[in-house]
Amino acid sequence: MDTLAFPRTHYLNAEYGLKSWLLTTDHKRIGLLFLGAISLFFILGGIFAGLIRLELLTPPGDLVSDDTYNKLFTMHGIVMVFMFLIPSIPAVMGNFFVPIMIGARDLAFPRLNLLSWYIFMTGGLFTLYAIVTGGVDTGWTFYTPFSTLSSHSNVMTAAIGIFIIGFSSILTGLNFIVTIHTMRAPGMTWFRMPLFLWAMYATSLINVLATPVLAITIFAVALERALHMGIFDPAYGGDPVLFQHLFWFYSHPAVYIMILPAMGVVSEVIAAFSRKSIFGYKFVAFSSLAIAVFGFLVWGHHMFVAGMSVYGAMIFSVLSFLVAVPSAVKVFNWTATLYKGSISYQTPMLYALGFIGLFTIGGLTGLFLASLGVDVHVTDTYFVVAHFHYIMVGGAIMGYLGGLHYWWPKMTGRMYPDMWGRVAAVVTFLGFNLTFFPQFVLGYMGMPRRYHAYPPEFQALNVLSTAGASIMGIGYLIPAIYLLWSLKYGAIAGNNPWGAKGLEWEIPSPPPTFNFDKTPVVTEPAYAYETREK
Amino acid sequence: MHDDKTASPYEPALKHHFDDLGQQHEAAMLGMWLFLGTELLFFGGLFTAYMLYRVWYPETFGAASRTLDITLGAVNTMVLITSSLTMALAVHAAATDERRKLMAFLAATMVLGAVFLGIKGIEYHHKFVEHHIPGFGFQFEGPAPERANLFFSLYFAMTGLHALHMIIGLGIMTVMLIMAWRGRFSARWHTPIEISGLYWHFVDIVWIFLFPLLYLVDRHR
Known part of the structure; x- marks a missing residue:
């Protein structure tokens, strides 16, 4: 048993004052800076979601006008996608744990890391300004020609904001790849790395290679609005569908930027709470890379009804089916890891198990959408909305919360009340399903997305969905309360409260500024739970 | 920051979180290559758009392309390739610890870069006089002037973005020159020179693709 004493000096009390935070190059502090920022954006995006669900409680558009609803x-989409989900796990837990898990003192480029936080905040402020001064009504996808020719909202400011934010994720991704390549501790070979790092590596590849395409595309939209370049304007011979190709070339891989890190977290948590090494480690590791690579080749499945040759559509359809293979490899291997494991149902584990179930539903309904015939029927209906929320909320946010609960004791040195954690995980899971499962049915029945009014026969399912959203809101509120409470009153965590494997559990909680007194030497594979003799 | 206890000989250039200069060098080089990968895809979006419309509207794009000044374009290509040579020589001078040579070659690179921008400015001025700048009283004598507008939009977006990279490059070279003047580099450690060189060559290569795509295709007609 570890001695449960709080370390005397650690990264949180090494220096005090606002300046010591705003000018820090410590990857752990930068992770917390991101945590603070994206938590605020999550609340903001959540408020928008709440208003959407309130409006949809009744068939007529009575709470807000159609313009306001748009x-x-x-x-909701812009804030949640660009300012919460994409940075979420990489910028918070990746920043905090990538160096620690490979036995390094910091990321390769600490100042660049701080810069990426400032870039993120600058872009975030631009977007906030766009919201406060009247908002944007193009949908988070900025489809042309509406965004370039027709919309009278703050497209320009929001586009600049997203352009800027993109460079934050590029720099973070670049930092992770270089760190993982060059700074692994002696003995930390590629195949001894925890799977979270493989996930971070694959995510970073997408960040580095896809984000610039979004940047230049959104930049072209801004230029088009300001100077009428004509790239996306049919009046000049431009093609609005080209915008969709370029946009989805980023924004489909962006889905994997959101889900791969969550998969990495789930691998860590499943292994730790079933006391087994991950079944088929190499398959899970390579499946992350496979998802990243295939993810670049499937963007066309967002455009089956936008005008595309039959052969093009067929190829995109087949490739989209192929992404299901590495995804299923992960799900099966997690399940096989659980088999005969010594499972304990603590809070992080409940989130991880929830992730597996919800991700499976989200993934399988993705196959419906990858099928050409079915897709024509359900395109732009609530079926699509339900599908991607199962991935992005049921998958990515469950993974994010699982990771936050798994590593919270390490980040803060304090435990949260596990009972409340479990309650919140279950409430979130139930509320989530109540919110989004009815939307599958609604979509299949033909309710289109992005309308503020709907025929009365859809009301029952919409009421269920709104009720679920309020339950889910409570599920998110509970952790906010007890995690803040734990900062002061939580039990002292000690080095390794879960009895988990990994370099991060061998150092004090919270860790000292330079993580390791001396560079660790790794002698065993990740998740060597079975070899531990007691 | 400077509390390193493990590295035995004191290295002023070594950052605290690296074990040795070799590791630090490797990290910086890999970081720059990845950044160039990002840059490649950044330009890639515009290249894709250009290629698409070039294939769709060969007549108009050909006619618009023939209004570009091929002499100035070719001279500029020579200037830029020469600047890549002086940059490579600068990296070599850094590796052999010849500070005066290093400074001379950096300065030569900067002068050539400035000449490139100057010639580009003359070309832009010609376009302005000819009313070929979209959004500023654009006029074009030809069958489909609105598509020529598209050509020149892409021309200015691509060469403008390239010129912006050149300007940033000149800024980097200024910093390198000051660092070299202060004697910050040695044969053991001159990583900033090397990664600045990578950046400079990349910007050069972008032009090597821009020149034929914008100026030369359909020139024979």
């Missing part, structure tokens, strides 16, 4: 779902 702005609500646009800003």
